[in-house]
Amino acid sequence: MQINLTVNGETAAAEAEPRTLLVHFLRDTLRLTGTHWGCDTSNCGACVVLVDGEPVKSCTMLAAMADGHEIRTVEGMERDGTLDPVQQGFIEEHGLQCGFCTPGMMLTARALLDANPTPTDDEIRVAISGQICRCTGYKNIIAAIRWAAEHGEEDEVLTSPGGEANDVVTSPQGEGA
Amino acid sequence: MAIADERPIGFGRMKRKEDPRFVRGQGTYVDDVTLPGMLHGAALRSPLAHARIASIDTSAALQHPKVRAVITGKDLEGLGLAWMPTLSADTQAVLATDKVRFQGQEVAFVVADDRYAARDALELIDVEYEPLPVVSDARRALDAGAPVIRDDKEGKADNHIFDWEAGDEAETDRVFDDADVVVVTQEIPFQRVHPCPLETCGAVADFDKVTGKLRLWCTTQAPHAHRTLYAIVAGLPEHKIQVIAPDIGGGFGNKVPIYPGYVCAIVGSILTGKPVKWMEDRTENLTSTGFARDYLMRGRIAADRDGRIRALRVDVLADHGAFNATAQPTKYPAGFFHIFTGSYDLEAAYCTVKGVYTNKAPGGVAYRCSFRVTEAAYLVERMVDLLADELGMDPAELRLQNFIRAEQFPYTTKTGWTYDSGDYHATMREAMRIAGYDELRREQAEKRARGEYMGIGVSFFTETVGAGPRATMDIAGLGMADGAELRVHPTGKAVLRISVKTQGQGHETTFAQIVAEELGIPPEDVEVVHGDTDQTPFGLGTYGSRSTPVSGAATAMVSRKIRDKSRLIAAAALEVSPDDLEWEKGRFFVKGDPEKGQTIQEIALASHGTLTLPEGVEGHLDAVAVYDPPNLTYPYGAYICVVDVDAGTGEIKLRRFIAVDDCGVRINPMVVEGQIHGGLAEGVGTALMQHIAFDEQGNCLSGSLMDYLVPSSMEVPDWELGETVTPSPHHPIGAKGVGESANVGSPPAVVNAVVDALEPFGVRHVDMPVTPARVWEAIQTGTTESPQ
Numbered sequence: 008m009q010i011n012l013t014v015n016g017e018t019a020a021a022e023a024e025p026r027t028l029l030v031h032f033l034r035d036t037l038r039l040t041g042t043h044w045g046c047d048t049s050n051c052g053a054c055v056v057l058v059d060g061e062p063v064k065s066c067t068m069l070a071a072m073a074d075g076h077e078i079r080t081v082e083g084m085e086r087d088g089t090l091d092p093v094q095q096g097f098i099e100e101h102g103l104q105c106g107f108c109t110p111g112m113m114l115t116a117r118a119l120l121d122a123n124p125t126p127t128d129d130e131i132r133v134a135i136s137g138q139i140c141r142c143t144g145y146k147n148i149i150a151a152i153r154w155a156a157e158h159g160e161e162d163e164v165l166t167s168p169g170g171e172a173n174d175v176v177t178s179p180q181g182e183g184a
Numbered sequence: 185m186a187i188a189d190e191r192p193i194g195f196g197r198m199k200r201k202e203d204p205r206f207v208r209g210q211g212t213y214v215d216d217v218t219l220p221g222m223l224h225g226a227a228l229r230s231p232l233a234h235a236r237i238a239s240i241d242t243s244a245a246l247q248h249p250k251v252r253a254v255i256t257g258k259d260l261e262g263l264g265l266a267w268m269p270t271l272s273a274d275t276q277a278v279l280a281t282d283k284v285r286f287q288g289q290e291v292a293f294v295v296a297d298d299r300y301a302a303r304d305a306l307e308l309i310d311v312e313y314e315p316l317p318v319v320s321d322a323r324r325a326l327d328a329g330a331p332v333i334r335d336d337k338e339g340k341a342d343n344h345i346f347d348w349e350a351g352d353e354a355e356t357d358r359v360f361d362d363a364d365v366v367v368v369t370q371e372i373p374f375q376r377v378h379p380c381p382l383e384t385c386g387a388v389a390d391f392d393k394v395t396g397k398l399r400l401w402c403t404t405q406a407p408h409a410h411r412t413l414y415a416i417v418a419g420l421p422e423h424k425i426q427v428i429a430p431d432i433g434g435g436f437g438n439k440v441p442i443y444p445g446y447v448c449a450i451v452g453s454i455l456t457g458k459p460v461k462w463m464e465d466r467t468e469n470l471t472s473t474g475f476a477r478d479y480l481m482r483g484r485i486a487a488d489r490d491g492r493i494r495a496l497r498v499d500v501l502a503d504h505g506a507f508n509a510t511a512q513p514t515k516y517p518a519g520f521f522h523i524f525t526g527s528y529d530l531e532a533a534y535c536t537v538k539g540v541y542t543n544k545a546p547g548g549v550a551y552r553c554s555f556r557v558t559e560a561a562y563l564v565e566r567m568v569d570l571l572a573d574e575l576g577m578d579p580a581e582l583r584l585q586n587f588i589r590a591e592q593f594p595y596t597t598k599t600g601w602t603y604d605s606g607d608y609h610a611t612m613r614e615a616m617r618i619a620g621y622d623e624l625r626r627e628q629a630e631k632r633a634r635g636e637y638m639g640i641g642v643s644f645f646t647e648t649v650g651a652g653p654r655a656t657m658d659i660a661g662l663g664m665a666d667g668a669e670l671r672v673h674p675t676g677k678a679v680l681r682i683s684v685k686t687q688g689q690g691h692e693t694t695f696a697q698i699v700a701e702e703l704g705i706p707p708e709d710v711e712v713v714h715g716d717t718d719q720t721p722f723g724l725g726t727y728g729s730r731s732t733p734v735s736g737a738a739t740a741m742v743s744r745k746i747r748d749k750s751r752l753i754a755a756a757a758l759e760v761s762p763d764d765l766e767w768e769k770g771r772f773f774v775k776g777d778p779e780k781g782q783t784i785q786e787i788a789l790a791s792h793g794t795l796t797l798p799e800g801v802e803g804h805l806d807a808v809a810v811y812d813p814p815n816l817t818y819p820y821g822a823y824i825c826v827v828d829v830d831a832g833t834g835e836i837k838l839r840r841f842i843a844v845d846d847c848g849v850r851i852n853p854m855v856v857e858g859q860i861h862g863g864l865a866e867g868v869g870t871a872l873m874q875h876i877a878f879d880e881q882g883n884c885l886s887g888s889l890m891d892y893l894v895p896s897s898m899e900v901p902d903w904e905l906g907e908t909v910t911p912s913p914h915h916p917i918g919a920k921g922v923g924e925s926a927n928v929g930s931p932p933a934v935v936n937a938v939v940d941a942l943e944p945f946g947v948r949h950v951d952m953p954v955t956p957a958r959v960w961e962a963i964q965t966g967t968t969e970s971p972q
Contacts, residue, residue: 024300031299040216041209043433045382046466050889053382081209094207098199101858105688106206107382107433113207132897139889141382141434142688144861145897 012073014039015083023070029063030054032070033080041081041110045139052138055111056080062115064137081110084117092155093117102151104142111138116152120159128153193769194701197854200693201708202686211431215463217388217401223252225452225462226302227445228292228309229472230284233320233543233882234331235313237283237291245294245308250301252456254309255293255448257281265451267336268417271441271659272517274345274508275336276546278444283316285333285506286545287884288471293448295460318543318882319343322480322503325540333506333541345508345539350522350599356534359495365486368570374559375952376478376503376544376876378470378886379551380894381687383433385473386463389449393457396421401428402446405439406725408683409662411717413442418450429715435687436866436927437549440511440727441474467887474511475544475876476551478503479521479559485567491577493586495532498524498563502539507546511727512555513657513664519555520648522599526564527608527646527820528586533598543882552866552927554649554728554816561645565932566949569642569939573948579642579936580621584612587644594913601648603818604912604920606846611908612644615822615844618906624826632944641825641937645929649921650733650817659724665812666730667721668738670699670746672805674792676785678705680742681713683723684735689923690855691731695739697851698917702743703750703784704770721808729819729921732851733912738811740916745807749791752801754782757790817912817920821845825933829941834960836938838868838899843929844906848920853907856922861903863926869895870927871934875953 011020014037021036033039033056042065045053054065057079084091093116096102103109112135119126119134126134131152132145140148205211242254257279260266267275280291292309296302317331324330325343334340360367388401398420404410407427415422432439445462452460464473480501487493502518504510512519518537525533551558568586572579587608588595595603616622624640631638654663669681680699684691696710713719723735747767754772755762758780765772765781773781782790791797791805826840843860850856873893877885886892911918931952938954939947946966950958 026300034215035299038218039209040213041211043213043383044215044463045384045433046889048466048888048890051382051466081207085208090207097207098203101200101854103203103206103688104690104858104862105382105432105434106202106211107213107688109206110209128902136896136898139382139894139896141380141436141866141894142862143858144863144865144903145900146861146903147858149897 008071010070010074012075013077015079025071027070029065029068029070029073033065039080039082043107043110045107050139052111053108055114055138057114057118060118060121062118079114081113084113091117092159093120093152095158096151096154100147100150100154102143102148108138108140112140112148116155119152120156124159125156193704193706194697195851198693198697198707198852200690201696202690202692213383213431213433214386214388214401214403217430219388219390219459222388222459222461223295223297223452223456224299224302225293225295225449225460226299226306227290227448227468228294228306229468230280230287230289230291232284232313232315233287234316234318234333235284236316237280238312238314240292241310242292245305248296248301248305248308250297251294251305253295253452255279255451260451263451265418265447268442268447269660270507270509270546272508272510272512273514276507276509278447282336286543287882288468288545290444293452295452295456320543320878320880320882322501322540322542325542333543343541345504345541346517348517348537349535351534352532352598353534356495356497356532359532360484360486364488365494366489366574367484367486368567368574369484370567370570370949372481372483372563372566373951374477374479374481374562376475377551377870377874378475378876378892379436379438379549380470380892381434381436381438384464384466384469385439385443385445386461387446387449388459388461389453390459391450391453397424397426398450399426399428400450401430403432403439404429405435405685405687405727407685407715407717408722409659409724410442412662413660426718429685432685432687436552437476437511437727438474439687440549441509443473466889470876470892471884471887472545474509474549475505475547476549477559478548481559481563483563483567485571487571487575491575491582491585493528493530493571495530496525496564496567498535500535500537502537503542503544504539504548505542505544505546508539509546511549513651513659514661515656516555519550521556521560523557523601523646523648524560524564525597525599526561527588527644529588529592530598544878550728552863553924554647554651557647558928558931561928562932565643565645566935569936570948580612580616583642583644584609602815603646604815604914605910606818606820607908607910608644608820611820611844611846612822614906614908615824615842618844618904619824619842621824637829637831637941637944639827639829639937639939639941641933641935641940643823643929643933643936646818646820647729647925647928648816648818649729649924650813651728651730652813652816654812662724664724664734665810666723666735666738667808667810668735668742669721669808670742670806672746672788674789676705676788677709679711679713680739681720682735682739683721684726684731685715687726689731689859694851694855695736698736698739699743701917702740703747705784729924732919733817733915733921734811734813736919737813737916738809741811742807742809745809746805749801749805749807750784750787752798753787753791756798757782757795814914817848817915819845819847819920819922819925821925821929823929823933825937827937827941829938829959831963834956834963836872836954836956836959838901840904841901842904842906843926844908845922845925846908846910847922847925848910848912848915849918850909851919857905859923860905860926863924864903864930865895865900867927867930868900868934871931871952871954872899873953873955
């Protein structure tokens, strides 16, 4: 079937089997390999992308379900050669090691900050609690997101097309916890 | 130098060179590799833990329009590849021929046009199994009449693998028999766990029939060792094998062994003439690749009434699964378990380890630790706490009373390790200071009086890492020395090529910092090349915290070779004697005339230029070094964990965790701290939730992240770190390695804290993982026994 969607602000159209998972569609068909595949049970969050501004585990969603929607992946975080404050924060605070969970973590962080520009550390913990990192012990991820909050732009809605700020919800899925 | 003020040339906090690509999603992991015409492989796995294979019918799968090949064990037999050697001189089935020996074992391999079609075709393969009795409990493996798992081995009539011992049994018995002693005995299992890196294992094999060259992109922590083993196993000429470990999404020991999937991808590529990608899913990762631990330990500790610890004995039953695929130096079937004497000055020690086969996945690997050091640290640190309880002493005070003293280093243990350096008392006291230990004990007493259950757990560990001296340590016959090659280009920029491979540790940054420290070339001017066997010198790879102790040392030594040569070139350029030159970071200058000198960049240009070089000095500024460590290094640390236990539900709240590590000189403290944070989280996970469990039929009960729980951000506290620095005397830069320390030291701190919290209930021990159910049960029964 033909799937039409917007990815990182650009329209994309491609053929895919109806059963194709969004994560595989992004990775194998659109060759956007920054989105990772880490489990099959929606526990790890390596595959998180933003769908209309909301973090979604793209292994849990069929590509067909994304038809007509706006997808944002890690490749779309940098704008005009400037890193998103979240990306910069991960560098500044050593918020990543192997880098495998990083794209998903950063996109969840982006959605969190769009909804809540000044989160507490506990709010950050809850926001990323549905995603697993095996390297950092989370402390520096929390610090990285805090850094982004402290250095972020005022109007993040501009960088999150389609996402109404008050609609953005992070949805921790605690099975992995 | 101005630059040094802002960012020191060499050691110090420096943002990672890896990060710009990772935060843009531009890392290249194995599953990101796509080659023209690439096919996809998938493995059919056994649903049974033990069964004879009566027949395999692949005809329907072969008729699938997208299937290019179906490989079975019989096909591999024809190629001599049905079995492969393990890292422990055993054999492992690549694809099962006679029978399956664990649930999840590879039975057939499909190569198809895309990954979905490959999986579809697995459903079309019809395998007829004849079930056999299962050995799922190591304690039953040696029973008379137990089914023999490895009947492929000629004459094998039981499930015994090895017996191994260390220390002096007679002397240990003598001390135990001595009159004035307290003896505590406890069974302490260390459950089977899995490293569970976020990226699963996989490979892309590309065999070129014309050139005969095999390129293999692979999730491997040890690309060079793998290349040599492929050459030996498959009979491919080694110079035609290129193993490329691209970005690796975490390893933790899981990516040390060679797995059947890698071999099948290679065979698939040879058979089809196309590149073949195989990427396992999470269930395959958890159920078939290298597990860790699974040690049933029985400890006995002897001490005087005044608290002097005198002797320790441990007897271990080790579950190695269906194939003995333990990754460790060849001469050490139980790894370095004989460091179980820990950080204490004992009179005698002795251990036995008995390895057995069971119908479980093969292993075990050194999960974020040097070989079996985590098991050893857990054993001794639990035993010391049990002793403290028996003696009515504070566990921190008991440790301080028995530590090896600073002036005793280098200290040779009763099992033969020579610890290089340490000041354990200082590190322990620093942890107690940060924790506010006395205040915590006061708080605990007040809470107990109110019926609240707070626990304070102490642990102190000593690791033996950086394997190792090649005279005594090898893996599959390959000595554990590592090479480094450094080229300084004419403009003074450098390329360092190393044998080890980062899986997130940050080698591209920290190894550049070592060169920078030694030569004064800014780290950003040093490119670190690794993970490609055609591009890098031979070495055994990254595991057992060996990168900094071995390859880091090689990097320092090759830099010093460059520096020595630079002196001769600078002397020629300045027309002075080499002896008249003095080195400051980045520059030689004339003694007494500091203005007159040559920077390393000027020397690099001169070495490539027209300068007349001294007799015997070759042009250019390149060098190679191979580092054979004279000893291992012995990082250590003091950890204190504070928990609150809800006696009604058994729920454990990890309130604080204090970790003071001494890993010698810290190259990049930011990276060191990150390594410690990560190790703590994994250690806490091991203590509280990680468990690869089986039922009696050998069904794996932990085959997904819904069942195999690992910590999220909600289960870990805000780590509180401290440090002491005691350099290793034999390492060129005094560093000891740190990537695994926290995973070794933290499980006993957590368990000791929980047991401490439950002391009012008479609880002396709770097995890992310390789940709320186990805590609740312990509260009800005051149990000291280990549940099965």
